[in-house]
Amino acid sequence: MNERGVEYLTPDPDVFRAYSRDHKQRRLVSKLMSEQDAVATFIDDGDYLVYDCNYLQRGPASLVREIIRQQKRDLWVGAKFTYVALALLVQAGCASRADVGYFGSRGPVFTRAIKEGRLKFYEYSNAGMTLRLRAGAQGASFIQNRSLGGTDGFRYSGACTIEDPFTGRPTVVLPALYPDVAIIHVQEADIYGNARVYGTGIAHTEAAMAAKKVIISTERLVDTAEIRQNPALTSIPWLAVDAVVLAPYGAYPGSCQGAYAVDAEHTMEVFAAMAQDRIGEYLEKWVYSVSDHADMLERRIGANQLIGLRNREIIREGYAS
Amino acid sequence: MTAATTFNEREAESCYVARLIEDGRTYWVAGGGGPMYAVLLAQRIGYAPNAQYITEDGAIAPEPMLPFDPIQTMVSSRAGYRALQWGTMNTAQDYAALGLIDYGILNTLQVDTHGNINSTFLGEYPDAGRRFGGPGGADSIAAMAWRTILMTDQQRRKFVNRVDFISSPGFLDGTEGAREEAGLPAGTGPWRVVTPAAMYDYTEDRQLRLIAVSAWTTVDEVLSECEHRPIVADEVAVLDPPTDEELTIYRTELDVRGQTSDRGKWIVFNGEKYEPMEDEA
Numbered sequence: 326m327n328e329r330g331v332e333y334l335t336p337d338p339d340v341f342r343a344y345s346r347d348h349k350q351r352r353l354v355s356k357l358m359s360e361q362d363a364v365a366t367f368i369d370d371g372d373y374l375v376y377d378c379n380y381l382q383r384g385p386a387s388l389v390r391e392i393i394r395q396q397k398r399d400l401w402v403g404a405k406f407t408y409v410a411l412a413l414l415v416q417a418g419c420a421s422r423a424d425v426g427y428f429g430s431r432g433p434v435f436t437r438a439i440k441e442g443r444l445k446f447y448e449y450s451n452a453g454m455t456l457r458l459r460a461g462a463q464g465a466s467f468i469q470n471r472s473l474g475g476t477d478g479f480r481y482s483g484a485c486t487i488e489d490p491f492t493g494r495p496t497v498v499l500p501a502l503y504p505d506v507a508i509i510h511v512q513e514a515d516i517y518g519n520a521r522v523y524g525t526g527i528a529h530t531e532a533a534m535a536a537k538k539v540i541i542s543t544e545r546l547v548d549t550a551e552i553r554q555n556p557a558l559t560s561i562p563w564l565a566v567d568a569v570v571l572a573p574y575g576a577y578p579g580s581c582q583g584a585y586a587v588d589a590e591h592t593m594e595v596f597a598a599m600a601q602d603r604i605g606e607y608l609e610k611w612v613y614s615v616s617d618h619a620d621m622l623e624r625r626i627g628a629n630q631l632i633g634l635r636n637r638e639i640i641r642e643g644y645a646s
Numbered sequence: 647m648t649a650a651t652t653f654n655e656r657e658a659e660s661c662y663v664a665r666l667i668e669d670g671r672t673y674w675v676a677g678g679g680g681p682m683y684a685v686l687l688a689q690r691i692g693y694a695p696n697a698q699y700i701t702e703d704g705a706i707a708p709e710p711m712l713p714f715d716p717i718q719t720m721v722s723s724r725a726g727y728r729a730l731q732w733g734t735m736n737t738a739q740d741y742a743a744l745g746l747i748d749y750g751i752l753n754t755l756q757v758d759t760h761g762n763i764n765s766t767f768l769g770e771y772p773d774a775g776r777r778f779g780g781p782g783g784a785d786s787i788a789a790m791a792w793r794t795i796l797m798t799d800q801q802r803r804k805f806v807n808r809v810d811f812i813s814s815p816g817f818l819d820g821t822e823g824a825r826e827e828a829g830l831p832a833g834t835g836p837w838r839v840v841t842p843a844a845m846y847d848y849t850e851d852r853q854l855r856l857i858a859v860s861a862w863t864t865v866d867e868v869l870s871e872c873e874h875r876p877i878v879a880d881e882v883a884v885l886d887p888p889t890d891e892e893l894t895i896y897r898t899e900l901d902v903r904g905q906t907s908d909r910g911k912w913i914v915f916n917g918e919k920y921e922p923m924e925d926e927a
Contacts, residue, residue, distance in 0.1 A: 382721035406702070406735065406782070408717060425766075427782030435777045446777075448766065450785035450814075451702060452739035459736055471743045472789030475828030477812040478766065478781060486829055497829040525703040525726045526734045580715070582723040587715045640711065640723035643732070 331447055332422070333483025334373050334401070336466045336501035344537055349564055353549070355516040356569045360542070360618055363568035364391045367538040368400075372505035374420075375403035375458070375536065377529045380410040380595075381579040381587055383522075385510040385542050387572045387618035392508075393417040394612050403504060404428045405454035406527050409595050415444055416604040417612075424482075424502075426451035432599035448478035453499060455528040460501030461535025467498045507536035509561070510575050512584060512645060514543035518566025519552045519559050523644045524582035533561040542572035544584055572618055574631060583644020586637035588630075647889040651915040654907035655842035655922070657896055658860060660684050661888040662840050663751065663795060669694040671748040674738065674787050675701060678719025680797055681751035683900045686710070690895050700741060701725065702783035704733030713902050738783070742790035745831070750791030752784050754798045756809050759854045759874050761796060761816025761836030763788060764809035771811050781813040788814035789830050793837035800841035800871045807874035817852040842910060844868045845885060846876060858883040862913050862920035887913070887920060 326332050350356075358366075368374070374392075378384040389410050392400075397419050404411045405426030414420040416434050424447045428435075438444035449457070453473050460468035473479050474486060474497040482499075489496040509529050514520035520541050522529050533539050541561065546569075552559060575581075578591035598607035615621040622631065660683050667673070667688035675681035678701070688694040698707040703720040708729035719725050726732060741747055755778060756764040763784060769775015788794050794816075798804055816836045818824040826832050839846040845858040854876040859868050865882055869875055888896075901907070912923040 378721055381717050404780075425780040427780045430777055430779040439773050439777060446772065448780065448813075450781040451783050452735055452786040455735040456739065471829065471831050472739075472786045472815075474789070474830050475812070475815045475818045475825060476781075476785065477771070478785070479828075481772075495827055495829050524723065525701075525705045525721055525729075525732045527703060527721070528734055528736060530734075531736065580718060580722050582721065582726070587718055587722075589715050592716050638723060640727060642728070644723065 327483055327485065329480060331481055331483055333447065333500050334502060336461065336503055338464050338466050338501070341503050341537070342464070348537070351564065353517045353563060356518050356566060357516045358568050358570065360387060360391045360570045360572065363540045363570050364388065364395055367540055367567050368392060368397055368506050370398040371400070373401040373403070375504045375507045375532050376410060377507070377509045377527050377532050379407040379579070380413070381408055381592060383510055383524070383526070383576050383581045384410065384579055385508040385575065386577060386579055387575040388508045388540060388542055388570070389413065390612045390618070390621070393419055393608060403454055403502065405451045409599070412599050412604060413608065417608055421445065423447070424449055424454060426454040429599065431596065433602050434599065434604060447483070448481040449473065450478065453482070454502070455531060457499050457502035458528045458531035458535050460499065461503045462531040466501050468501060470497045470499045473497050473499070502535060504532070504536040506538040506540065507532040508540045508542070509533060510542045510572070510581070511560070512544045512581065513547045514541050514569055515547055515549045515552050516569055517549065517563040518561070518569050519549065519563045520561040520566070521558045522560040530560050533565045539566045540568040540570065541566050542570040542575040544573055544575065544581060546571055574622055575618065577622070577626070580638070583641055584638060585634040588634060647891055649886070649915070650888045650890050650893050652912065653888050653893055654910050654912050656680070656906045656910040657893060658888050658913065659797060659840055659842045660687065660896065660906060661892045662845060662885055663797060664688040664691070664892065665693060666795060666838060667694040667697050668748070670696045672746060673697060673699040674742060674747045674750045674791055675699045676750070676752045676784055676787055677782070678714065678725065680753055680906060682719070683896065683906070684751060686900055687892060687896055690899060691892060700738055700747070702735055702738050704735060704737035705729045706731035706733060706737070712900060739786050742786055745792070747791045749793050749795060749837070750787030751795045752787055752797065752814070754796050756804050756806060757796055757798050757839065758806050758809045758816070759876060760818060760820045760852065761794070761839065761848070761854070762809050762812045762818065763796065763814040763816065764811045766813040767811045769810060775810070784814040788816065790834060792834055794835065795837060796839045798839065798841055800843035800868060802871050802873050805841070805872050820852050843871070849877060853877050855879055856882060858885045860885050861887050862922055
């Protein structure tokens with residue numbers, strides 16, 4: 326809590342270092358597990374959660390659904406570059422705080438949750454949040470930011486203005502973010518958690534390095550020998566990772582660059598659910614009434630449609646080795 | 647170039663912005679849609695063949711494969727197609743922080759006379775009113791691009807004296823040095839405001855100034871859709887309507903699904919002058 330009464334996750338690099346010393350697995354051991362085990366083991370009620378990308382763009386959509394299915398509570402969400410996932414988490418009663426960069430705000434779910442005191446927002450920007458993760462990922466406790474100053478968002482953030490000790494000019498600094506848990510969807514990973522992201526992204530490497538616990542979901546598993554053949558492609562190293570979940574179509578209904586296109590019809594379905602205050606029905610159909618991601622793919626979507634999404638992704642240049 | 651006779655006012659707005667694009671400059675376009683189309687139109691019609699753009703996900707100078715699926719304006723294979731570099735959000739913010747981005751182009755929900763932008767809350771923050779999604783990437787663009795072009799609607803409720811919540815910075819309270827005192831990079835700020843009806847710049851002392859209006863409207867009509875009366879330039883120009891050449895590229899190569907023109911008024915030339923079409927009852 327700062328002098329403006331704004332709550333933020335207190336950054337303490339030495340606490341994080343001690344956590345890394347005691348909990349980050351140095352040895353190459355398989356971390357492959359089911360989505361149920363990964364979420365049950367590594368996500369606790371009250372955790373600060375970051376996910377990279379979002380429900381419609383190479384995000385960890387299957388893991389978000391599993392979090393909802395397991396009814397995690399009181400999560401504090403790093404809500405940058407996100408359209409749908411925050412609405413689902415709030416409607417499901419999983420999230421009670423959010424640091425905002427940008428989220429899809431259509432429909433009454435947010436305004437209602439604020440009024441009822443079930444949800445608190447703190448204000449940053451998308452890059453403000455990724456800079457906070459960068460600070461965490463470099464073991465710092467704060468980072469200089471050349472934006473955010475002068476805005477009303479600043480007043481409702483953990484940022485402060487200091488005199489730059491080197492130029493003497495006023496500058497904004499942001500608290501580093503060390504999330505409790507990061508969930509990240511990637512195109513390729515080995516069983517130890519060496520992971521490759523292809524294409525543009527938001528802050529997958531920073532999120533993985535700065536988070537205490539990291540769950541990777543991957544489109545496909547690759548041999549470690551393959552990772553060693555082109556180490557420049559490793560976006561996230563095994564050292565950071567606690568769980569690897571094999572999740573083909575894990576970004577569904579979103580797209581996954583080079584693998585499959587977005588399900589445009591589903592996009593409209595979930596947007597309509599937000600706008601019409603019917604997210605509960607959406608969750609019943611896509612989350613609660615199926616046992617897991619594979620069950621959802623089989624019973625709610627089917628092979629024909631999945632092949633169609635793969636065929637609609639016609640661009641392969643630059644994706645996958 | 648032939649003046650077009652039937653078009654949507656939002657198409658016109660994009661054409662106005664396209665004509666502002668400077669060759670050989672870099673643009674950070676927010677959120678796909680109008681801002682991105684404006685740069686691509688300027689590239690393809692030849693106004694600015696060597697203008698380049700980046701997006702918030704670190705797509706650096708892409709040659710996008712249009713059209714995009716809904717929402718897939720970033721972190722998608724089509725949006726990032728044949729870029730010169732793929733980075734992440736911090737890549738984009740670093741480009742801007744380093745002074746490499748000449749212009750930012752933003753679509754805004756609500757903008758005030760100082761060019762401050764609200765995309766967070768209409769009403770009294772935090773709980774008396776309607777919550778919106780937040781600044782996203784606009785704060786970085788508005789803070790750090792050398793010049794910012796704002797696209798918005800010419801409506802009193804969107805074009806206000808003072809925004810309810812400053813999500814992204816314009817000239818803040820309008821005083822000299824306000825941005826620098828807040829820690830923002832020196833020499834940056836709003837440069838043009840473009841609406842379907844008008845174009846504004848800023849005077850040397852950071853006052854909003856009406857400099858041009860669309861062919862189908864008047865200065866008085868535009869001023870009636872401003873909550874706070876801006877300075878009016880001594881000579882207010884009339885903006886050239888879109889040309890057939892511009893609209894052909896816009897409609898067949900860029901906004902091929904009509905996502906821009908599904909809202910907003912249609913404008914027709916009746917043989918003598920341009921007129922907004924009345925809405926069908």
